[in-house]
Amino acid sequence: MSLQGIYMCDFAGKMFSDSAKSAHGNMKRILYMFVVTALAAMLPVSCSVIGSNDVIYDIAPIVPMIYLSDEDGNNLLDPDNVTSGFDVTLITAEFEGKTYSVVESGEHAEVQPETRAYFPIFSGLRLCTDSYGKWLLSFGELDGQEDMDNEDLVISWGDGTSSTITIFNRFRWKANGAPSITRRFYVDGKRQDSDIATFRFVK
Numbered sequence: 001m002s003l004q005g006i007y008m009c010d011f012a013g014k015m016f017s018d019s020a021k022s023a024h025g026n027m028k029r030i031l032y033m034f035v036v037t038a039l040a041a042m043l044p045v046s047c048s049v050i051g052s053n054d055v056i057y058d059i060a061p062i063v064p065m066i067y068l069s070d071e072d073g074n075n076l077l078d079p080d081n082v083t084s085g086f087d088v089t090l091i092t093a094e095f096e097g098k099t100y101s102v103v104e105s106g107e108h109a110e111v112q113p114e115t116r117a118y119f120p121i122f123s124g125l126r127l128c129t130d131s132y133g134k135w136l137l138s139f140g141e142l143d144g145q146e147d148m149d150n151e152d153l154v155i156s157w158g159d160g161t162s163s164t165i166t167i168f169n170r171f172r173w174k175a176n177g178a179p180s181i182t183r184r185f186y187v188d189g190k191r192q193d194s195d196i197a198t199f200r201f202v203k
Contacts, residue, residue: 057179061120061141063164064153064185067134067200076203079104086203088093090158093125093138096151100125102137120144135193137173144181163201164188 034069041143059148069077076086093100139153148169158164166186174180183195192199 005079025039028163029063029164055177057143058118059179059181061118061144062148062167062169062183062197063140064167065130066137066139066155066165067198068137068157069200069202071202075149077137079127079135087158088127089127092158093137093157094152094154094156095139100139102127105126139180142167145164148170150186157203159203161203165199167197 053173070076070084074081074084076084077088081089090100090101102125104122105123120143122141124139126138127135128138137155142148146169148167153165153167154162157167164187165188168182168184168186170182172180185192185195185197185199186200
């Protein structure tokens with residue numbers, strides 16, 4: 001082989017080697033860009049899961065709403081119902097070792113929070129009206145995030161009789177940041193079908 005042929009072969013070999021190195025470098029850059037892109041694509045998903053804890057949940061307080069009527073359906077809690085002979089002012093409520101007398105507020109009883117990040121306001125035993133103007137007793141507000149293991153709310157009617165409302169409340173935060181609430185009510189030991197704190201008594 002001539003020197004020219006040897007030179008041409010050596011030049012071709014060098015070109016092939018340089019091309020191979022260039023291709024190898026390009027592959028490394030492509031692989032690097034792929035990894036970076038994949039990681040970037042994962043970030044919004046991770047942030048959205050972690051960021052779910054920033055959601056503000058309104059946890060409704062527990063406010064037992066207590067209606068009382070006679071066998072004819074007359075509202076015994078109505079201050080204008082003087083013919084019944086029932087004295088509303090003698091009613092008391094006992095809860096967690098404390099006794100509360102009736103306070104007439106004349107305001108509507110609220111069962112839903114009105115603002116975000118709601119904090120319950122305890123007002124004891126109130127004589128008030130619902131949205132339909134019917135008189136009732138409300139007790140609370142009790143913190144809906146507080147665990148209650150069958151706490152008794154004893155209503156003494158002022159005539160020697162009483163009724164017991166038992167409250168079970170279990171509150172937890174789920175892994176995704178959402179609240180989990182288990183709530184049950186009992187009246188004189190009998191479990192109620194609904195977890196809504198509305199109770200109707202007849203005397």
